[in-house]
Amino acid sequence: MSDVGTGASSDNGNDTPPIWGGGDQSPGPSRRPEPKGPLAHVPIGRVSAQSLLSDPRYRHLRRRVILALAVGIVVWLLLQSWRVGVTAAIIAAIADAIQQARMDSSIPAWRRASSAERRTEHQLRRLERKGYRTLHARAIPNSDAQIDHLVIGPTGVYAVDSEKWDRRLPVRAQGHRKLFHGPFNKKDRLNEARWEAQQASELISRELGREITVIPSLAIYGPPVPWRTLTIRDVDVFSGGFVRKWITKRERSLTPDEIDAIYRAAERVLPPRYPVDPAPSSRTVGNMSR
Template sequence: MAMTDRGETGDARGQPPEDRGSLDFREILARPDVRRWLLRVAFAAVVGVLFAIVFDPRVGLTAAVIAVIADTIRKARAGDGGPRTSAAERKTAKQLDGLDKKGWRVLHARSIPRDDDGVSDGQIDHLVIGPTGVFAIDSESWDKRLPVRTLSHTRLFHGPFEKKDRLDEARWEANQASRLLSLALGQEIPVQPSVAIYGPSVPWRVMTVRNVDVYSGGKAKTYLRKRPKVLTDEEVARIADAASKVLPSKFG
């Protein structure tokens, strides 16, 4: 988790430093906002085809457009009402209170900026910078009646539901934070993605699934502290200051 000087020879994947700011097609598809629009378009297409078969193509096209508009309005209304956090986020935030007195910096509800200076739908619930590294924590509240299990460290299930998309989103958010911090500081800044689960029992301390650390929400503070120290106080302060600039608050 230590910072590595990027220098002039390229990053850890063999790419030149100037290429880190660009996004390839796979990274674009991994964006939460892009994926939501793809799902929205797919849903509208299904609606349009069904209405076209039952009635005629013009009715199908109209139904597809209405479906897109209705879903967009529903999402917009769901986001109205000012700053709001989930119960799971508040629980994690409560655990993290007081860490600043022990050399940690915690930033809550940080947005992932777009390349066009807009703000994406991506959000890091808690970005934590401390002696043991930099962590992006997403707090999840799941139905406690359904068990949590993994398969070969590559698949995470909540009851019958696979959580691949949730893990991919957490990893994407952490990767974007790492990219932006590395560009801002001129050094490689790894950011470890993790998911803190509230509700069901999690039958392990920490399990890494698809490169994302997964653990019970009540152990978030222990997860952060029970790791080797890799950053000095000065490095923690530098990274936290940069993070507050490149990852704006979701609530302004």
């Protein structure tokens, strides 16, 4: 995974009335509640547009405003028409909003450091109309591992791990046993992907009471991959842009009812990777070597 659902938090309300110290039972003068969160440093009643744009939550709005202003000024200087400049600025802001919406992800915010996961997720969305269902960023219980994308559809069940590698280093293989990225042997990464798929297969099979095979894969972004699909250490390896074709090229083996049953079982046994740790440690999956 590159660099897997979102968790919901709840407020624990306390209905117990406050106990005031001393003999005086009156609560005294009311106090305005203190602000919390990113805007805690901003005085109440003085929240300005500038303070909002400086909030990290509104970083995309700041970028959009700067982009629109830049486009508007350039067009105005070139065409000497403020109306055309304003129109161009509005169009630029709309285009940026559309692009941002297309990049939105169901993966939690602290996991979105991986552009590879976002790109794979965007591709998999196009499979929904063909009857495929996908779970993103699902944890393997009792480990730090996760499956980036679990895909269930007419052609089977797939575990897709997305990787973004340095494009300057070549990808090469030695037979069906070794994968290299430049001088780096990716044996551990392949073992991890295979182990994750095996765990998902066992958990889902136990939940449904029948055997479910989960096919492991590694989708690589960055350097060119000199093959379409190559199975290395039982893991299908391919270029990230090939993920949809890799899934749909197989024969149909599952009915809509089976897809729905497997999807619901996977939801139960593979919990979402909740954003409780903003800097998750490297995955520990035990002894995965063959």
